[in-house]
Amino acid sequence: MPGEKATVVRDVVLVGGGHSHLGVLRCLARQPLAGVRLTLISIDSHTPYSGMLPGYVAGHYRYEQTLIDLRCLARYAGARCYVDEVIGIDRESRLVLCRDRPPVSYDMLSINIGSTPHSDAVPGAAEYATPVKPIARFNERWLRLLDRVRSRPAVTTFAVVGAGAGGVEMILAMQHRLRCELRALRRSPDDLRFHLLSASAEILPRHNAGVRRCFDRLLAERNVIVHRAAVVTRVLPGSVGLSSGDSLAIDEVVWVTQAGGAPWLRESALSLDGSGFIEVRNTLQTVSDPLIFAAGDCAALVSSPLEKSGVFAVRQGEVLAANLRRLAFGQPLQDYRPQPRCLALIGTGDEQAVASRGGMYARGHWVWLWKSWIDRRFMGRLAMRSAGSGASATGSPMADLDEAQTSEARCVLAGCCLPAGWAVPATRDGSLDSFLGGPGGGATLRTSLPPDTGGASAAQAGERIRTVDFLVAPVDDPWLFGRMAAAHVLSEFFARGGEAQAAQILVVVPPGCERKIAGDVAAVCRGVDKELQASGCALTAVRTVSGNEFAVVLVTDGRPGPRAQTWRLPAGIREGDVLMVNKPIGIPTLLAAHRRFPLPGRYIDEALRLLVESNQGAASCFREHGATACIRLEGFGLPEQLTALVSRVGLAAEIDTAAVPVADGAAMALALLLPCGSRQDVHRVWGSPDRNPSEPAPERIGATLFRMGLTAGGLLASVPGARAAGCLRALRALGYTRAASIGRVRTAGSYPEHGRFLISC
Structure with missing residues (x-):
């Protein structure tokens, strides 16, 4: 596999992309483990940073700013990244069981999957409440809630269940954002009502009295009704039932109360506490199995129970990385010693925040700036930007690589x-x-x-x-x-x-x-x-x-x-046929660049999805719409495939390069590879460039992509012109959203229209 040079003798598997595992990846990137293969398994390739989530809800950050690119970070650390959901572990065989892929073998295992809302204990909560956790899927639920509020013309009443730091911060962030949304729609912000439900007699029970009084005043100023000792017993459409027997009329319920361990942990035979969290020793090894570690919210330290906070999870990352290294080499493990007091910075929704540490607290805009600086610095440390990415190719770190290395862009899948x-x-x-x-x-x-079965003719x-x-x-x-x-x-x-x-x-x-x-x-x-x-x-x-x-x-x-x-070459291609593809080009370029640069994971996710997407539906669609020829895209680029398609029948292909679909991020990837390779492709398609090829113009990048290898790509077909529009609609209805008409068949020797060029023998 790419990047594997040393003999692999041990497999270390990290389940989950929590804060502790982010620290492990950073540490092992600096000091790799010889002979150890690292694998990260996460349900998503991007995970939101919990510290910035309330700021996103309040509208101070874009969602993209809160995302940690796990695939990029894993690539930086030399780890494999598998995007899948873990559903169990087989301790006897040392296997991690996944939902969609085969089991993954491990020699050492670490679990950092956060917590899961135990809303099943409250009737109706799973159906009618919006849980904040798991954080990885929160944005989908939040956007749906926003849409419901925007489309509801009447007064909307909200209830946030849970009055710890997370619940208080969330209700203030929601209130700020939703009031801004209604103002933008020219509606009254007073059409919003907010209730905070606390199961205990106090809000923020883990913080000092000064912090609690500060938020009591703040919630009262903002007309948030606080219900104390209010245990939710049921959630119904439009109402919430309390243990006192009262019922509140509520339109939207947000669940921020204490969560528990993932359900599959109960089947793992690991020792769990009363909330379903994995019990661990001071070394972060599980009580049940010394080869399995756990950290972050999903772990419960037996010697000193901790609050579920990202502050502790981040600190555990360094100890976890050190102990994985020590266990691999048979050295004594070190203990994790939590700090006796930790700093909490709690946002108030309006670009202010409250600092809480021990018996001290402070409030103001400067606290928000401090919190924002800490969060942005944390994200900056995780952002593994490749030098030269998105910039001019001049001075690219690829400049010292030879042509044979960069030619991977053309043949990595050939x-x-x-x-x-x-x-x-x-x-x-x-x-x-x-x-x-x-x-x-x-x-x-x-x-x-x-x-x-007789499908072929006699x-x-x-x-x-x-x-x-x-x-x-x-x-x-x-x-x-x-x-x-x-x-x-x-x-x-x-x-x-x-x-x-x-x-x-x-x-x-x-x-x-x-x-x-x-x-x-x-x-x-x-x-x-x-x-x-x-x-x-x-x-x-x-x-x-x-x-x-x-x-x-x-x-x-x-x-x-x-x-x-009918489809065997030379086929029945006719002048006027429309040339169509069902997938974008440029995927091998992305993968070739990703072997050397950690490209944004969203580009790689989409490329991998396209590579395993079957072309069977597209082939059937082309047949149903009377395609006169169809070939698999492969070899050294689309021009060669077009030549093979039309030259044997004495015709030409007129191509609109602007219409050719290109995989997202492929041009950026090619900009990294082009300065030290593929220049001959620019010369072939566009002639001698009129300026330094190390500073490629966008059209030259597109032209080079046009010639890149396309194996494991889509199909190229010629469809009668009268049926082309219907064929394209049918392809997109089948899920080939990037399908496109890229040109037409013309007589050889004719002149192309402006912005197009001809391919013929």
Whole structure:
């Protein structure tokens, strides 16, 4: 896999992207663990920073400013990043069980997943309340609540359940933001009513009396009604029931009360406290298992219970990183010693804040500025910006790399054909079952071809489609790589109007610990098998060979479909046909740059989604709209594919480069690679540049992207002009949101329109 050079002998898995694990990633980025492979598993690739969340709710920050890019941070630390939900652990087999992917093996495990609202204990709370936690999904719930308030013309009454620091800060932030929203809509801010429900007799029970009096006055000034000793017993549409027997008419309920541990922890056989949090020793090792650590809100320190606060979680990160290192090398572990008093900075919604520490407190705008400075500094330390990113290519750190290295942008996903007569040796009995079976596998080995159901015409009965594809891993996730490889192979059959029936795989593995290699090979095979089975294709053999980097060779056999003869080149392309693609180009450019620079994770997320997105629906759509030809995008760029499509029938392709969809972030990625590579592509498409190629103009960047390799991309089809608009609407309805008409077929030798160019033989 990319970036793996040393032999891996241990796997350290971090479950969750909480504050403690952010510290672990920072520490291990500075001092990597030799022979240790680090893997982060998180339900999202971006996680909001809880310290800035009230400021976002109040409208002082954009949501993007509060996000921590976990994929980028993991890349900086040399860690694999798997975006999935953990649903359990198998301690006996040392496996982390995930919802959508195969289990992940570990030698040491750390859990930092925060807390989960236990609203199930209150009837109706899960259905009718908006929980603040888990924070990773809060923004979706908050935006829905905003929409409901904007669209409700009458008075809206809110209740925030929980009067700790989080609840008080949230109700003041909400009030500030919502009053501003109503003013913007030219409605009266007094149409909002707010209630704060405290289960105890005091608000902010963990803070000193001066802080409590300060917020009592502030809440009264802002007409927030505080209900003390008010335990919520039920939540109904439009009302909240209290333990006193009273009922409050409430339109929106926000749940900020104390949460508990994630439900799957109860099935883990780990020792938990009464709230479901993992009990840990001073070393942050769990009481039940010395190989499993826990930190942050999901952990409960047995020796001295702590308030659930990010301040403690951040401090635990350094100790956790040190103890993972010490345990890996057999050294004695150190204890985490929490500070006796911690500083709390509680926002009041209006760019002021209250500082609370021990028996002292202060309030004012300067406290807000102090809090904002601390939060921004924390985020700045986590922002791993690649030098030269988004700036001029001059002085790029890529300048010392040679052409062979930067050519990865063109060939990182490029497929190639092996010599004729090459075949995969038969696998030993049972080996494939062992790869595909086991916990989380569940695959059934099919060693014979599916029966022919008569889909091909009689003239095609004796014909077969056989493909050989070689792909180098562009990502450090073997399961995802297997899915990409299979999606690429199947696209050839979809483009030909055929059906894949059987596949054999040769996995090229780098040297390493046999147990670790076996796990990676199993993950690759499971990924391949997942995609193949979805298309009715059987994986019939697996073999491995040694190599310098992870790669696969897939040999696939199938039969042509009823449209295969029509779509075979040269096909029935006619002048006036519209050229269409169903996916954007530039994905290999993103992945190639990401191997050297931590690019924003949102770009990589979208690229990976597109790479595993099946082209089967697009192929069917093209057939239904009378496509005259269809080919898989691959090789060294779209121009070569267009040439192959039109030149054999003596026509030309007129392309509007502005209409060609490009993956988000691809131009930025190419700006990093272009100064020291790909200049010949600029010359080929645009002629000799009139200025220094190290300062590429945007159109040159677009032109180079246009020529980048497109393996594992989409399909290119020619559709009759009269049916092109309907085909495009149908593609987008199927989920191919970036599908586009990029040009049309014209006679060879004609002149292109302004802003377009011709491709012909």
